Every structure is written in C-alpha cells, then in structure tokens.
Amino acid sequence: MGTANDAPAGEVPLPLPPRRTLVFTYGTLKRGFSNHVLLQELARGGDASFVGAATTASRLPLVCGPYRVPFLLNLPGSGHRVAGELYAVTPRGLARLDELEGVSRAHYEQLPVTVDLAEGGCARVDALAYYAHRDYAGELWRRSGEKGYPEYSHAVAAGYVRRKDRPQDQTFLEQIRIFVSSQSN
Template sequence: MAAQGSIIFSYGTLKRGFPNHNLMEDLISSGDAAFITSGVTQQPYPLVIGPNGIPYLINIPGQGRRVKGELYRVSSRGMVRVDELEGTRVGHYERLPIRVERNGDGDGGDQSAAEAYFADRAFGEKMWERIGEGLSEYTVRDGEGYVRKENRPPGSSFLGEIQLFLQPRS
C-alpha cells in the first residue's frame, strides 16, 4: 500500500469523482498509491481553468487563494504513471514542493510536505495574467467542462491550445 513514496497534492482531475481519478484507482488497486486525506494549501496559489476545462495550479505563492484538494502517497512506480499523465517531460506541468494543511479545514492544523503539479513555467504566469482570478477549489461543476484527450479535435496539441488561449484578444 504505497508505504514509501511521494506525497502528492491533487487539486484537479485526479481527485475522487473527477475524470482522471481512474488512474489513482488503478494505482490504489496495485498497491502503488493510497489516499491519505483532504487538504488545503498552506499558502494561497492561483488555481485557474484553461482550455478544455483543464485546471492549473500556478507557482506564484501568495497570490490567488488557498486551494482545496486531496493528498495521496504514491510509490516511485506510480509516480512514473502520474508524471506521464501530467506531461512533466513535455512541458505541460512541473512537479514541485508544496506545503499542505491536512484535513483541509483551514484551521492551521497538521502541515504536510507534498508535491503538486503546477502549470509549466513556460506559460503558467502568462495564464494567471490572462485569467486574473483564481479558484479555491476545482469543483464537480468545473469538471463537467473537462474535455478528455480522445475527445479533443484531431491534430490539436496541448501546448498549441495553450498558445492560442494566451494570444491577445482583439
């Protein structure tokens, strides 16, 4: 049961009840992950929704809001699969350290060191400038706007859609 490994903070589609949680379920079934508890970031961070309803946590501590999510312990083998989904090798997300308050009630309780998937630095700050208002939680309603990769237009690319999204509007 993922006794050793990384603790990750999931704030988006990997959470229970969301479109990519099936990966976490697979990892839990194989003993490569375990749900720990809910949590909230110790510091505020921008959480925005970009193209295809994809949530992005942006690495600008002190801006945005404290973000709610879930903590999981994931084995090194499991991390390979999560990193692949999150596109860490191709410039989609970066896995970086974050401090999270366990149980997510915001009362300053038990703190935990974890890692979170932040929007890649190549576009994260620009996305925050473009959207300008952050969320405290990626909700089920937000998740309804998520478009799975297989349902996106043929020939579209993740980074191409980000570039289009960030272009100035006329």
Template sequence: MGLENERFLIFAYGTLKRGFPNHNLMQDLMQTNDATFLGVYRTVEKYPLVCGPYGVPFLLNLPNSGDSNSVLGELYAVSEIGLSRMDELEGTSRNHYERLAVEVVKKEGNNNNVAVVKAEGYFGHRSFAGELWKKSGEKGLCEYDGEAAKGYVKRSDRPANISFVDMVWLFINSPSSSSS
C-alpha cells in the same frame, strides 16, 4: 528497505481527485498498492488555481498572487511506479506541468495545531503560468469542483493535430475568455 517501498506525497487538486475524469488512474494505482488516499488537504500558501483550454485545471506556482486562495485537494502516498504514471499523465516531460514542492495541511485542522505536510503537486509549466494567470483576470478558484469541471473536455475528445502546449498558447492569445 529498498527504493521499491519509497512513497511520494502528491497533492491532487484537479481531475485526479475522486469523482473527476482522471481519477481512474488513482483507482488503478490504489488497486495495485501504488497509491494510498490520505485525506482532504489544503495548501498552506495561497496559489492561483485556474482553468485553461478545454476546462483543464492548472495550479500556478505564483504564491500569494492577486486573487489567489488556499487550494483544496487530496493527498496521496504514491510509489515510484505510481509517480511515473502520474508524471506521464501530467506531461512533465512535455512541459505541460511541473511537479514542485507544496506544503499542505489537513482540511479540518485548526490553524493553532496544524501539522504541515511537505508534498509535491503538479503546477502549470512556468513557460505559460504567468500568462495563464493574466488570462484568468488574476482571479483564482478555491477548489476544482463540479461547477469548474463542467467545461472539461477529455483528451480523447480534443483535436489530435495540435499539441497541448500549443492549445494553451492559443487559449492565452484568444480574444475571448471561453475555455474551449
């Protein structure tokens, strides 16, 4: 069996989920058999999930911090091609997000007989994660849902003259708690 058949388990908690602005990427990948939807899952550990500039969701690799929660999302099996396209969207080479290990369980599972799945998720980059958590008042979401997504601004509608990381730092350093 060659590497072309290798699949990576990816936990999507934000705009890549069904019904959200970047899910078209997952739909494209599913049409080419580069992604398969496996179900609704939640993280085993509690992680901060916050919205940053332009309503962009960030899972922060600060387990069990403050008012963090087990986060609800979707699990996908993704090919190497799919993983490459997801990494590009998530800006892993530009320090937007980091793809890190995360343990998840099926949403419906009871805690006595739960199969833990080792996957990866896109966490807000460590260079700003702690400051973004402070900016949120150390209060996290359980789920990126329709209410949280109301403030989301598509990339094409954001200023083109500033980098995403610079936008994050402007958001962190702004005196207001506005997400735009």
C-alpha cells in the same frame, strides 16, 4: 539493530515497502473527476493510497486553461488556499502520474507544495504538486484576469473536455498557446 533484509541464514529477507511520496491533487485526479481512475488503478496495484483532504498552506492561483483543464500556478501569495486531496505514491506510481501530467513534454512541472491536512488536528506536511509549466503559467494567470478558484469543483469543471475528445491535430502546448493568446471570457 537489524533491517528487514538482515534475515538469519537460510531465511528469505522480507522486501522493504516502497518509499512513498506525498502528492497533492487539486483537479481531475481528485475523487469524482475524470482522471481519478488512474489513482484507483494505482491503489489497486499498491502504488497509491489516499491520505486525506488537504488545503495548500499558502495562497496559490488555481485557474482553468483550454477545455477547462485545471492548472495550479507557482505564484505564491496570489489566488486562494486551494482545496484538494493528498495521496502517498510509490516511485512507480509517481512515474505514471508524471506521464499523465506530461512532465517530459513541459505540460506540467512537479514542484513542492506545503499543505494542511483537514483531519487529525490540521497537520502541515510537504508534498509534490503538478503546476502549470513556468513557460506559460504567467500567461494563464493574465488570461484568467488574475482571478483563481479555491477549488476545482464540478461547477468550475463544467465544460471540461476529456483528452480523447480534444482536437488531435494539435499538441496540448499548441492548445495552451491558442488559449492564452485569445481574449478572456
């Protein structure tokens, strides 16, 4: 059995479609939120496609940090089953998401998550999600009073400040450190 690139002599082989990774979004990358424009751009370029609504299979904390930025915490069994959206993303699209999420700067880290798709008989699939970096995740959980949200809704996001409107003289990690060291609301 041949592959797509085993074309007969004289014919140009068909390019194989790029491998896709499932990515679970739970915050500002969801439809209707400020960073969704990146997924729309990736979709127009063929680097992302919407799979469906999904919910984490396990309970995980979803909290807000400085400027109402959402963070999923890798603390299974705490929090709620978190609602979000699932996307199929190419390696190029994943690199763009990594850049937005500050993976190389230790803002978020890309870790596996198991989610249940809302449609199609509740299929359970493995995906990646962007979690708060382990260096400060526990502090965010304590700062939140060890209470999370089942969904980053517009009500939860009220007061969100876009990156361009935040203080530019501090790194995001500095902003997180200040936030977790301040008293909770």
